[in-house]
Amino acid sequence: MGAEREAAYNVLLEYRKSRVWPDLYLKKKLEPLDRQQASLATAITYGVIQNSLLIDYYISSFSSIKLNKISPYVLESMRMAVYQMLFLDRVPDSAAVNEAVKLINKGGNNRAAGFANGVLRAIARQKDALPEIKGKRDEKLSIKYSHPLWLTRRFIKILGEEGAEKLLAADNSGADAVVRVNTLKSSDEDFIAAYISLCGSSPSPVNGVEHAFYAPDIALLLKSHEFANGRFYVQDTASQLAVKVLSPQRGERLLDICAAPGGKSLLAAQYMENDGEIISNDVYPHKRDIIKANAERYGASLITATCKDGSLFCPEEDGMYDRIICDAPCSGLGIIRKKPDIRYKDPIELKGLPDIQKKLLESAASCLRPGGRMIYTTCTVLPEENEGVLNAFLDEHEEYHLVPFELPGQQTEGYVTLFPHMDGTDGFFISLLERRA
Secondary structure, eight states, rough: OOOOHHHHHHHHHHHHHHHOOOHHHHHHHHTOOHHHHHHHHHHHHHHHTHHHHHHHHHHHHOOSGGGGGHHHHHHHHHHHHHHHHHOOOTTTTHHHHHHHHHHHHHHHHHHHHHHHHHHHHHHHHHTOOOOOOOOOHHHHHEEEEOOOHHHHHHEEEEEHHHHHHHHHHHHHOOOOEEEEETTTTTHHHHHHHHHHHHSSSOOOTTTTTTEEEEOOOOOOOOHHHHHHTEEEEEOHHHHHHHHHHOOOOOEEEEEEEETTOOOHHHHHHTTTTOEEEEEEEESHHHHHHHHHHHHTTTTTTTTTEEEETTTTTGGTTTTTEEEEEEEEEOTTTTTTOOOOGGGGGOHHHHHHHHHHHHHHHHHHHHTTTEEEEEEEEOOOOGGGGGHHHHHHHHOOTTTTEEEOOOEEEEEEEEEEEOHHHHHHHHEEEEEEEEEEE
């Protein structure tokens, strides 16, 4: 039996059981595998999660047993086989089926193995003419792109059917990593030379963002001496644009109120040329330690990592900061293409987020000096977490106002939502506020 498939199988079972981030399990399971095995295990794990609703639809179309009556251990191996047959060109159908049957046989269930073998071979025979997805338009989109129906309907409400389908498709497409050069330690020229040496090709610059490059060979880079020594940082274009909009200056005092793992603070340090003061805060001690370690590794000596609840205003910090980064905890529904499991979040658990976000925004804003500027950002595309929170804050605080800003190819009135299918970035909300002098 392939070690890579067994690793993916065990990760998926753990994920279904606990609903904790699958990468936590995957990292442990990949350790004994070689590079090729690890690549396949990763592809299967995230591929099955990304396409679960569609895969289940096809299994149910060929199965005489309802999915909820199939053992989770049997069903997961079947899902893996269907994913490989429909989405991985280099895996023969026979290999996908045989490995699934072996996984089931290993559990001692020969009868279930025979059942799975029959269903999977039927799918393999008809995979070029699979059953049409039935239902209303929103139901079809939900199954085709494996997004829960509630989320599909929210995207339709925001973007219309055509725009929503483009976003759903983008969520299921790959995204090249983006890295930025740490100008406190290196230069674009040095990074390009190192990339060519490691990967055998030249990196492509990101339009409109200084010192940023697309890095399709990110796995090689992350194992490099340059990464270990903090010469570059992996950070999506949208996140970099947010700091660019804030435009920190040398000698200023900056607060990053919800900072972990510290990427925006590190980029702010580059804009400030390591001259000034940055307080990078997080509510969790272990995340504060990550911020501290990153600051040391990247040579950002102006960063001080702190640990407290950012939503609790401290009167002694009133008006202390020239710039503030308020990157609020959110649903994360803008980064589904990188974390496919996020789409399955319980919508009931998300309803309380706007209240938390508004408290955090109010606390951060109180720390801004008159004439100072701050950004409120999230990595979601839901209006209730973005414009809803922002407008509710502005309605209650006349001393703050929006500041128009430009992004590559567009002028804003003070805020913007970026979408993967339109902007090629993570789904991301950026707003710029100023406290009146």
